[in-house]
Amino acid sequence: MSIERPISELTIGLTQLDKRSREVFRRIVDSYLTTGEPLGSRNVSRLLSVALSPASVRNVMADLEVLGLIYAPHTSAGRLPTELGLRFFVDAMMEIGELSSDDRSVIERQVSASNRSRSVEEILTDASTMLSGMSRGAGVVVASKLDPAIKHIEFVALDPERALVVIVGEDGSVENRIVALPKGLPSSALVEAGNFLNAQMRGRTLGEARAAIEDALNSAQSELDELSTRVVEAGLASWAGVSAGQPRQLIVRGQANLLEDLKALEDLERIRLLLEDLEGKKEVIDLLGRAETGDGVRIFIGSENKLFSLSGSSMVAAPFRDDEKKIVGVLGVIGPTRLNYARIVPMVDYTAKMVGSLLKQG
Template sequence: MPTPPITELTDRARDIFRLVVEGYLESGQPVGSKTLAGGSGLNLSPASIRSVLAELEQRGLLAAPHTSAGRMPTDSGLRLFVDAMMQVAEPTDHERAAIRQRIEEPGPIEQALEETSALLSDLTGAAGMVMVPRREHRLAQISLASIDANRVLAVLVGEDGHVENRILPLPAASFGTSLEQASNYLTRRAAGRTLAEAAALIDKEIAGGRSALDDASRDLVRRGLAIWSEDGAKRPVLIVRGQANLLDETALGDIDRVRSLIDDLESKQSVAALLEQARDAQATRIFIGSENRLFSLSGSSVIAAPYRDREGRIVGVLGVIGPTRLNYARVVPMVDFTARQLGKRI
């Protein structure tokens, strides 16, 4: 069921809906009409409140886990609250100072990434996640050699001495001496550049007719670079800290959900694939419960933001994962601030 726009709700329905969501996020428990009538300032009878609760449930914004229980927000209800009603609470001066101190501690960047993941976990009470930046070596040389009639060996040598061998499924026999020509051309264009930068330059030259390569070498370079650009180096590394935070007192009543979540976190490639969706976002992304297939069974939410290097390029993603009753108003700006601080450190 699509989430109804906030304008479709009356002022009374908005007030009651907001109180139910805020009460649920604070306690993790459904909120009943008696609770709302007692100390919410609504000045409505429990019967009037129950009538509005039933309307909100019919709209798919609230649900009753048990017949006699109160209401709790659905994933659609949480989405409406986050997008249209939530008032964010910026990190305090103390929290900002703690984030800066942990991230700016001297040491290798890997240590800063570990600290960031642990920091997010400590501050939010959820599990912290940081996707490590992809490392692209700057190249010194590229050599091509024939292995057999259908395969070519590419040897990539980095400026730091790193050597990587890749086998390309290309019919080398049809190129004759063009492999040497292609190797020389690749080295001249790739020296001092990353593979992605070299690929963009070479493809531009070929498309513009400025390449001195013959047709066979041109095909080899184009097809080879296309394969290389999709190499396994794109597989990111994920640092997860604070899984123990997911085992709070409310989790004990739903241990199957928590077990499902921890199993999902063990599949780091799947989690990283989800975080990739936040890589090109202009702001912090929020994935609530069933909105993402990976965590639909565990009923968990992910708050993620990209972080950039000093040149403004997005190099990774960080965030937190926890139950759908996360304190979104507090966690969202904290994740955003942490991403900006890590970017300065990178």
Template sequence: MRGQAYPELSERARTVFRVVVESYLRSGTPVGSRTISHLSGLNLSPASIRNVMQDLEEAGLLAAPHVSAGRLPTETGLRLFVDGMMQAAEPSSEERSAIERGIGRGGPIEDALAAAGAVLSGLSACAGLVLVPKREAVLRQFGFVPLSQDQALAVLVGADGSVENRVVALPPGTPPAALNEAANYISTAFAGLTLGEARARITAEIGLDRAALDRVSRELVERGLALWSTDGRARPVLIVRGQANLIDTQAAEDLERVRQLLDELEGKEEIARLLDSAREGSATKIFIGSENKLFALSGSSIVAAPYRGAEGQVVGVVGVIGPTRLNYARVVPMVDFTAHTLSRLMT
């Protein structure tokens, strides 16, 4: 985790550690001393390399999944690597073209955001994530459908044609006529406004005693708008593309971890809250495994970068999610380039 104190490593230990991590990220398998002796360029015997690996294991940077197996990096080791040793590669011209071509096809911005997730998924062989700008619905029509004596279904039709509904508690003794009066009032008085704007206006009108409503209808209007405006602000909007990429040949050997990750993606609110934390600052953020409690079981990583709107403010986050053995050196600049491309599109 950032800010954590790491052990001082000799040049020899750094070289061995780097080779283990890079080889593991390429292959997804533990790395043995013979492999390191061939790849590192160090004039060391396999026995000497094993001694160095043992020291790295004791330092908490490497682990041995089996007694006779090679080593692989721990989450602490991966954090040390991505923060202080990784040499990121710029996206290739083909990758840049694919990102720009996929995002810049024209049409609604929502299509471009979904395309960004799909392109990142295809290029990274992970699942693409896009946290979209939070936009309150603009009201076109509102209605109440009675469910029981104390509950009704509030139905909102947005200016874009979207239809959403919520269950709202009714004031005691609410007559059907009050439901119709409140619905007609909302549809007539607040069409073309966001729910937040509508709620502010009805509050002002009630305060000045200008709302032409009886007590029950007025309470219904307040309840309906308050419920929706609060829900609209709190509800995360997350686009996920390419979940099937998470089930690869290596993942087939660890199906429980993959199942856990897919379950986490189904619960989009927790993932969205994690991505939302990447809004702060301008740098790409990397979340590795159990550094975040959400991934304590699945052992997953997220690489995420914020993108900006017309006035330069952060409006959303784009990234990828996959196993901790991501090719960080390739994925990090790819996500960063996609964020900058989306920012240019939205200005």
């Protein structure tokens, strides 16, 4: 497993903290990730492996505040890590262990249940749901929208000027599209168009089928009458560019988990903003797309990215690959900045590898 840990000039400078400062800082971060509560100098003093008075701890805290690693949420409160502090902790201090045997079993049992007889979308949805349940955050997946081979196509009249085209893929996927109909079209023309398209499309992707159908129409190989031909051409128009721009699908599961364990009204407001962020699909897709730039797990914390600038949330994400070793999507977990990063990083990494393995089998 690899994790993207950018080495910046700031990170290099902060790694020069002495052992005492690092331990005080680690105790504050560990407490925040566990409880979400600030930690005071007296409690820090009790937790340290070396004897240090509360007064000495306060002096260390003052130095850490000057560096921008911690802050006091209230005048007489203890200290919490800042977003910069969390970034420093994740990049320079966090120890990523192996995935626990229990977590590994859950992932293998739930993700592997999505075997090759199920659609790719079902595999990805299962992965998102599983990550949500294990992390108590929101599970997210972004993947290239696939162009599966066609199993069956059918036209269903909605009204005199519109028809629903039902396209069933060999992977079990179903797409519905509406096409305009020529005025006065007899019902037999829909049946005739459907039969023609099934003969041309079965076993081909939409992109492949369009080329074959256009060739058949241009060379007058079909025996369609004029009205049926217009129905087919209307369908072709609606399928134009189906593979252009590699459209993306976003799957989000477990938003309700984000409402659990709220400690204050400001937490409720933060979650409200986060749920609004998740509704902005383009922004989520763009952010997840940034995780495609490397092989490792990426961690995005708070306002260092536009999406979470208001809600102050975090995301752990990793890419997955198809049988040609090409990155075809990203999955991850979104939650508050006090995510259990050390546990979630290997969880996301292993899930991405499992999903990639299933896609290679499909």
